[in-house]
Amino acid sequence: MKKLIKNGIVVDPERGRKEKLDILIENGKIVRIAEKIEETEDVKIIDVTGKYVLPGLVDLHVHLREPGFEHKETIATGTRAAAKGGFTSICCMPNTDPVADNPSVIRYIQHRSAEEGVIRVFPIGAITKGSKGEEIAEIGMLKEAGVVALSDDGRTVMNSGVMRRAMEYATPFDLTFITHCEDHNLVDNGMVNEGYASMMTGLPGYPAEAEEIIIARDIKLAELTGAKLHIAHVTTKGGVELIRQAKARGVSITAEVTPHHLVLCEEDVLSYDTNFKVNPPLRSKEDQAALIEGLQDGTIDIIATDHAPHAYEEKMVEFQWAPFGIAGLETALPVIITTLVKDGKLSLMDVVKKMSTKPAQILDLSVGGIGEGQEADLVVVDLEWEEEVRVKDLVSKGKNNPFIGWKLIGWPVMTMVKGKIVYQRSGFNAGN
Amino acid sequence: MSRLKRKHLLGLADVSKEEISLILDTAEAMKEVFTRKVKKVPTLTGKTVVSFFFEPSTRTKASFDLAGKMLSANMLSLSGSSSSVAKGESLIDTGKTLEAMGADIIVIRHSAPGAPHLLARYVNASIINAGDGAHEHPTQALLDMFTIKEKKGRIEGLNVLIVGDILHSRVARSNIFGLKTMGANVRVVGPATLIPKDLKNLGVEVYYSLDEALKGADVVNILRIQRERQKKGLFPSIREYHRFYGMNERIISLLKDDVLILHPGPMNQGVEIDPIIALDDRAVIEEQVTNGVAVRMALFYLLAGRGNQNEKIN
Ligand SMILES: [Zn+2]
Numbered sequence: 001m002k003k004l005i006k007n008g009i010v011v012d013p014e015r016g017r018k019e020k021l022d023i024l025i026e027n028g029k030i031v032r033i034a035e036k037i038e039e040t041e042d043v044k045i046i047d048v049t050g051k052y053v054l055p056g057l058v059d060l061h062v063h064l065r066e067p068g069f070e071h072k073e074t075i076a077t078g079t080r081a082a083a084k085g086g087f088t089s090i091c092c093m094p095n096t097d098p099v100a101d102n103p104s105v106i107r108y109i110q111h112r113s114a115e116e117g118v119i120r121v122f123p124i125g126a127i128t129k130g131s132k133g134e135e136i137a138e139i140g141m142l143k144e145a146g147v148v149a150l151s152d153d154g155r156t157v158m159n160s161g162v163m164r165r166a167m168e169y170a171t172p173f174d175l176t177f178i179t180h181c182e183d184h185n186l187v188d189n190g191m192v193n194e195g196y197a198s199m200m201t202g203l204p205g206y207p208a209e210a211e212e213i214i215i216a217r218d219i220k221l222a223e224l225t226g227a228k229l230h231i232a233h234v235t236t237k238g239g240v241e242l243i244r245q246a247k248a249r250g251v252s253i254t255a256e257v258t259p260h261h262l263v264l265c266e267e268d269v270l271s272y273d274t275n276f277k278v279n280p281p282l283r284s285k286e287d288q289a290a291l292i293e294g295l296q297d298g299t300i301d302i303i304a305t306d307h308a309p310h311a312y313e314e315k316m317v318e319f320q321w322a323p324f325g326i327a328g329l330e331t332a333l334p335v336i337i338t339t340l341v342k343d344g345k346l347s348l349m350d351v352v353k354k355m356s357t358k359p360a361q362i363l364d365l366s367v368g369g370i371g372e373g374q375e376a377d378l379v380v381v382d383l384e385w386e387e388e389v390r391v392k393d394l395v396s397k398g399k400n401n402p403f404i405g406w407k408l409i410g411w412p413v414m415t416m417v418k419g420k421i422v423y424q425r426s427g428f429n430a431g432n
Numbered sequence: 433m434s435r436l437k438r439k440h441l442l443g444l445a446d447v448s449k450e451e452i453s454l455i456l457d458t459a460e461a462m463k464e465v466f467t468r469k470v471k472k473v474p475t476l477t478g479k480t481v482v483s484f485f486f487e488p489s490t491r492t493k494a495s496f497d498l499a500g501k502m503l504s505a506n507m508l509s510l511s512g513s514s515s516s517v518a519k520g521e522s523l524i525d526t527g528k529t530l531e532a533m534g535a536d537i538i539v540i541r542h543s544a545p546g547a548p549h550l551l552a553r554y555v556n557a558s559i560i561n562a563g564d565g566a567h568e569h570p571t572q573a574l575l576d577m578f579t580i581k582e583k584k585g586r587i588e589g590l591n592v593l594i595v596g597d598i599l600h601s602r603v604a605r606s607n608i609f610g611l612k613t614m615g616a617n618v619r620v621v622g623p624a625t626l627i628p629k630d631l632k633n634l635g636v637e638v639y640y641s642l643d644e645a646l647k648g649a650d651v652v653n654i655l656r657i658q659r660e661r662q663k664k665g666l667f668p669s670i671r672e673y674h675r676f677y678g679m680n681e682r683i684i685s686l687l688k689d690d691v692l693i694l695h696p697g698p699m700n701q702g703v704e705i706d707p708i709i710a711l712d713d714r715a716v717i718e719e720q721v722t723n724g725v726a727v728r729m730a731l732f733y734l735l736a737g738r739g740n741q742n743e744k745i746n
Binding site: 194195196198199200201202203205271272313316317318319320321 | 445522523524542544545546547549550564565566567568600602605628629630631633634
């Protein structure tokens with residue numbers, strides 16, 4: 001059956017438009033966009049008056065935990081959490097068990113996504129075998145199997161020689177390297193920002209320089225090899241500056257920032273609440289300001305969640321034993337709208353650029369737009385809708401969310417993938 | 433001020449001058465109990481105090497136990513090891529068990545910074561931090577301040593030097609927070625690898641030369657050096673540490689006549705302190721131990737003796 005989304009305000013950075021339009025969908029595709037499309041008998045009307053229609057969000061940095069850590073999250077729960085957060089495409093990191101360093105694991109993920117997933121899942125392959133940083137993975141076969149990028153996320157390939165060879169080898173396969181930048185020797189067992197947070201809590205410090213050294217190294221290696229580089233979760237002022245300079249030189253580099261690093265800071269860990277334990281750690285107010293500035297001037301291209309769900313009991317321990325990570329898929333968009341859009345730091349158009357259009361472009365995913373002929377991956381957002389984040393409402397298995405108790409606005413009320421409604425907020429009526 | 437505005441003592445970072453003064457004044461009254469023939473008062477009759485030590489510490493544990501007994505509390509001691517917690521034995525579960533047994537106060541010593549905070553969030557008893565990793569050791573700092581006040585008549589305006597491993601020392605952290613609040617000038621000295629880089633932001637003077645740092649110091653608090661720091665490469669050798677930061681015979685001429693020498697114990701003689709300094713009559717290391725009991729009695733009294741354990745003030 002055809003669907004007609006009526007009276008929504010369509011925000012589409014690709015075509016530079018933000019206007020009230022109707023969208024007609026048939027066979028999962030957008031067939032017509034116009035100011036007014038007549039209602040016919042065979043059409044299901046979805047009236048979204050006063051709400052915004054955005055291209056479905058695209059997240060380049062998600063941990064789905066399957067295979068191997070199904071107690072933390074599964075493809076079924078993770079994709080549902082994503083749909084609820086307005087995401088229609090996500091890229092999943094390879095630090096599963098087994099590590100996604102070979103075609104069979106990739107095929108397993110694809111198979112499970114087709115079976116259990118509700119949105120599009122694009123697997124990322126490992127850079128090195130077992131993500132051990134020693135031998136390069138079967139990059140060619142990973143590409144054949146359908147990976148969209150390479151990453152040893154969670155770990156840095158510490159051996160610069162291995163990293164160089166991986167980049168050289170992968171260049172003909174045209175895969176972007178997404179790098180988690182952390183000099184493991186410098187971090188040692190650091191877990192909070194070195195500075196005010198480590199001084200006040202007595203928890204081991206994780207210096208900004210540990211991140212910046214590897215950002216600088218990976219930029220140099222990308223220049224040497226011609227590899228495409230995407231810096232994961234930038235958190236420091238110095239890191240932003242390194243990326244800015246590299247871009248000015250013409251290096252093929254992009255970068256992401258997470259909602260939590262934009263909104264929270266090192267002072268939040270003084271409570272020892274393990275929901276604030278994340279790698280890289282929450283940084284200083286000054287770093288936070290630099291991240292927002294980097295996002296505004298385009299140095300930082302996109303917002304990615306680094307959705308890292310953990311089982312409840314794993315986080316209910318002393319700070320130093322708790323695993324790193326925040327499960328942020330469900331709250332990313334409302335957090336950004338409530339904190340950055342509301343006070344004018346970003347426009348809604350910017351947000352769509354940073355969370356849909358641009359991430360899709362970086363990995364060439366052919367999603368993230370609203371155009372005739374394109375597949376209907378859409379999210380409807382109500383900027384007025386205010387709701388408190390409550391544990392019981394979270395559909396991700398990971399309840400490790402630092403925004404619990406926050407009142408947020410700008411919630412997705414409906415998410416659609418290939419024209420199919422995959423999420424509908426309770427209280428929102430999508431019509432007959 | 434006649435009562436504490438808090439339910440727990442998790443650290444000194446957020447404790448006000450009025451509260452610290454109240455604790456120190458109360459400790460003075462408690463110390464008077466020591467001079468009695470029968471060193472026991474009925475203040476905490478019917479209250480249960482649990483001491484829960486995940487790290488061995490003969491002296492701090494004995495001090496808390498004695499303080500509780502002198503106030504007639506029911507004392508229960510438990511010990512655990514931090515490794516068993518890491519294996520999944522939940523601190524929260526144990527805390528809830530103690531709560532079910534009627535604990536009014538739980539004294540916790542733990543290797544993980546923030547462990548007392550975790551407990552405080554999930555159980556109803558008052559929590560006293562008896563040392564959490566490299567974070568805080570508030571009762572030690574309070575007894576240090578009590579000793580300083582007793583000997584010097586004041587804290588405000590004094591130059592207090594802390595010597596040694598500032599980075600990993602809960603004693604140093606609590607002392608810095610408490611002393612700054614009470615208006616002392618705080619200095620630290622130690623190897624650069626053992627001093628947090630942002631300490632100056634707290635208004636602390638940082639020195640790397642012991643000779644320099646000692647000039648004009650009214651109080652010198654010498655921290656215990658842990659040999660494992662040397663194994664981790666944070667300083668080259670014990671010999672080198674002793675040469676540059678050890679309180680040895682050579683140092684005596686640099687000390688003020690009325691300087692007060694403190695050490696939280698147990699001492700590593702020949703490492704951070706030489707016997708000649710420990711035996712100097714300006715050292716008050718044994719009195720610190722006595723004062724420790726008085727300060728802990730004061731805290732028990734203030735936290736449990738006034739029926740405020742059900743208030744949700746933190
Ligand atoms: Zn990462």
